[in-house]
Amino acid sequence: MRRSLFRPGGRGVRTLRVAAAVFLVALLAWGAGFAWFVREASRAAEPPPHADGIVVLTGGADRIEAALRLLASGAADRLLVSGIGGGADLKDLARSAGTDAVPFAGRVTLGRGAATTHDNAAETARWARQAGLHSLIVVTAAYHMPRALTEIGRALPGVKLYPAPVLPPGILRSDGWPTEAGLRLLADEWNKLLATKLGLTALEPVSAPLLSAASKSNGPKG
Numbered sequence: 001m002r003r004s005l006f007r008p009g010g011r012g013v014r015t016l017r018v019a020a021a022v023f024l025v026a027l028l029a030w031g032a033g034f035a036w037f038v039r040e041a042s043r044a045a046e047p048p049p050h051a052d053g054i055v056v057l058t059g060g061a062d063r064i065e066a067a068l069r070l071l072a073s074g075a076a077d078r079l080l081v082s083g084i085g086g087g088a089d090l091k092d093l094a095r096s097a098g099t100d101a102v103p104f105a106g107r108v109t110l111g112r113g114a115a116t117t118h119d120n121a122a123e124t125a126r127w128a129r130q131a132g133l134h135s136l137i138v139v140t141a142a143y144h145m146p147r148a149l150t151e152i153g154r155a156l157p158g159v160k161l162y163p164a165p166v167l168p169p170g171i172l173r174s175d176g177w178p179t180e181a182g183l184r185l186l187a188d189e190w191n192k193l194l195a196t197k198l199g200l201t202a203l204e205p206v207s208a209p210l211l212s213a214a215s216k217s218n219g220p221k222g
Contacts, residue, residue, distance in 0.1 A: 030190075030194075033190065033194075034186075034187065034190050037143075037146070037186065037189075037190045037193070038178060038186055040142075040145075040146065041142045041143040041145075041165075041171070041186060041189075042142070042167070042171075042172055042176060042178075043142075045142075045163055045164065045165050047164075048070070048075060048137045048162035048163070048164045049162060050074070050075055050076065051075065051076045051133075051135040051136055051137045051160070051162055052076060052077070052078075052128075052131075052133035052134055052135045052136065053076050053077070053078045053079065053080065053127075053128065053131065053133045053135075053136050053137070054067055054070055054071055054075065054076045054078070054079045054080070054136065054137040054138075054139060054164075055079070055080045055082055055120075055124045055127070055128075055136055055137070055138055055139065055152070056079065056080070056081055056082065056139040056140065057082055057083055057114075057117070057120045057138075057139070057140040057144065057148055058081060058082065058083040058084055058085075059083070059140065059141060059144070060141065060166070060168055061096040061097050061098075062097075062166050062168060063139055063140060063141065063166050064081065064093050064094075064096060064097040065097035065098060065099065066139050066164065066166045067079055067081070067139040067164075068094065068097055068099055068104060069099075070137060070139065070164060071104060071107060071108075072103065072104075075137060076136075076137055077107065078107050078108070078109070078131065079104070079107060079108045079109070080108075080109045080111055080123070080124060080127045080128075080211075081093060081108060081109070081110050081111060082111040082114050082120045082123045082124055082127075083111060083114040083115070083119070083120055083123070084110050084111060084112050085112075089110070089214065090104065090105065090108055090110065090214035101214075104214070105214060106213070106214075108213075108214040109127055109211055109212065109213055109214065110211070110212050110213075110214050111123040111124075111127065111209060111210065111211050112210040112211075112212070113207045113208050113209045113210035113211075114207060114209070115207055116201075116204065116207075117144070117147055117148055117151050117196075117201070118151055118201045118202075118204050118206060119206055119207045119209075120148065120151065120152070121148075121151035121152045121154065121155040121156075122155055122206045122207075122209055123209040123210075123211070124136070124152050124155065124156065125152070125155035125156050126209040126211065127209070127211055128156055128159060129156075130211075133159065134158075134159055134160065135159065135160040135161075135162065136152070136156070136159060136160070136161055136162070137162045137163075137164050138152060138161055138162065138163055138164065139164045139165075139166065140165065140166065141165065141166055141167070141168050142165035142166065142167045142168075142171075143171065143185065143186055143189045144189065145163050145165045146193050147189065147192055147193045147196050149161055149163060150193070150196050150197060151196060151201065170182060171185065171186070
């Protein structure tokens with residue numbers, strides 16, 4: 001009569017125990033990393049130093065507003081807005097951010113080719129190399145910042161990156177803990193960051209960068 005692999009002390013039981021132990025260790029490691037990630041995403045950042053340029057990864061008017069505010073304050077001389085969809089121009093972006101486009105005309109480049117963070121990095125690399133930049137302030141959501149820095153750092157080795165994170169509303173409660181929706185978003189972003197760290201995003205096709213200067217005609221017409 002054939003003996004079962006899953007008899008007490010059998011090879012099948014040992015295999016299941018090893019698999020369960022590996023799964024438990026992986027789960028604990030994921031949880032510990034996620035706890036670090038939540039803390040990083042909710043921590044206030046120091047104001048960035050002066051840099052050669054600023055890049056903002058689109059995804060909310062608050063990001064555009066923060067980037068334009070940095071540009072206006074003299075934190076850098078030029079700005080790339082990466083990942084613009086549709087036919088939006090500088091005037092539209094400035095309006096959504098509650099500011100005037102005129103002071104920024106000639107200092108802003110619009111990037112329309114990026115659909116993913118990996119694309120954002122390629123678009124940023126093209127712009128920075130063309131302009132000969134050696135340091136960049138990176139503006140994006142706080143939860144997105146680690147992944148953005150990882151992708152841009154790989155695309156631009158040797159270029160100094162300074163994070164300027166924006167904390168979108170609805171992510172954290174008043175006591176600093178994530179909301180239910182924020183927790184789901186952070187967990188999803190943590191998984192994406194792990195995939196990026198493992199180099200899996202390098203397998204994605206990259207959209208061709210589409211860069212264009214924001215002209216003065218984007219400002220209000222008198």
